[in-house]
Amino acid sequence: MEFSPFNAVVKLCLQGMSLEEKNEPEEACKMFMQGWSEATNDLEKFLAAHYISRHQKTVSDRLEWLNTTLKYALKINDDTVKTALPGLYVNIAKCYEDLSDMEKSDEYSKRASLCRDHPSDKGPFYHGTKADLKVGDLLIAGGDSNYQSDLKMNHIYFTALPNGAGLAAALARGNGQERVYIVEPTGDFENDPNVTDKKFPGNPTRSYRSQFPLKIVGELTDWVKPDPEDLQKFRDKLGDNEGQIIN
Known part of the structure; x- marks a missing residue:
């Protein structure tokens, strides 16, 4: 599941x-x-x-x-x-x-x-965005947060769940087409502390972050788009969240 x-x-x-x-x-x-x-x-x-x-x-x-x-x-x-x-x-x-x-x-x-808190996940990994990119491009840290407009992100985020990346694409800023790219980390990465052992135990979303670039190696086209009603509820919940992003 x-x-x-x-x-x-x-x-x-x-x-x-x-x-x-x-x-x-x-x-x-x-x-x-x-x-x-x-x-x-x-x-x-x-x-x-x-x-x-x-x-x-x-x-x-x-x-x-x-x-x-x-x-x-x-x-x-x-x-x-x-x-x-x-x-x-x-x-x-x-x-x-x-x-x-x-x-x-x-x-x-x-x-x-x-127990060690070092991710052993072997992927494949995905990144959701509305940016139009191509194989070989690098995704790097320093972009604007999708959830806090005045925050520059010190890490680049990714997941091992295709539909999770699809949700990130749907929530991404911009008016472009929602895209899910297959990516490879070029350096060390860690569990995303914004979700790991927070509301849910462990890292059920298999979400990670890295200060090193992610290399695009392909694009996934068969991911499941979230239902518009569910997506709006999710946006509303994010809007009500007053917690600070761990950057």
């Missing part, structure tokens, strides 16, 4: 998070439980279980849901969830500590320390 903010279970989780922000934990938990009951694949179950775990009233119940989250993370075993593992192991270790099982607590603390 490719992560999408328009997925039905993801929408339920977003509604639950909104209720959390309004200090309505019981209603939020209902949304997450509905997401769990409607989940049909490992990623949806991973996401729903993650949010359910933080609404448990006992340590034992929290541990049970954290272990459920971990089970699905390990089943998925890809770059959408790997960056969530350190925090997940830390939370499980804390539960065992609270239950006075120090052997288990130490075990999961060691697992957390062994």
Whole structure:
């Protein structure tokens, strides 16, 4: 499954998070439980279980849901969830500590320390834009942010999800045709800190950034364009977001 903010279970989780922000934990938990009951694949179950775990009233119940989250993370075993593992192991270790099982607590603390936050994603990678470019061109940092008009970006951003790049193209400034280019990083890159372990655990959008140029090696034409109504809701949500971009 490719992560999408328009997925039905993801929408339920977003509604639950909104209720959390309004200090309505019981209603939020209902949304997450509905997401769990409607989940049909490992990623949806991973996401729903993650949010359910933080609404448990006992340590034992929290541990049970954290272990459920971990089970699905390990089943998925890809770059959408790997960056969530350190925090997940830390939370499980804390539960065992609270239950006075120090052997288990130490075990999961060691697992957390062994996890590395260096992307292992091998791509292929994509960049969405309205610019008319050609194979061999380089995309470089220093452009204007699509989300904060007065901000020059210190990195160039890309993703391993074709439809995610398509969404970025739809949100990009300008009136040109929406394009999704296949790109190759020319240097080191990192998880995008603006999305990694923020609202969602791990890096489900497989979003990355680099201070080195991206080389265009092709163009993708069969990506799925977001529904206009969903896209407008997404734009509205971005407009209401008062958070600062990590640049």
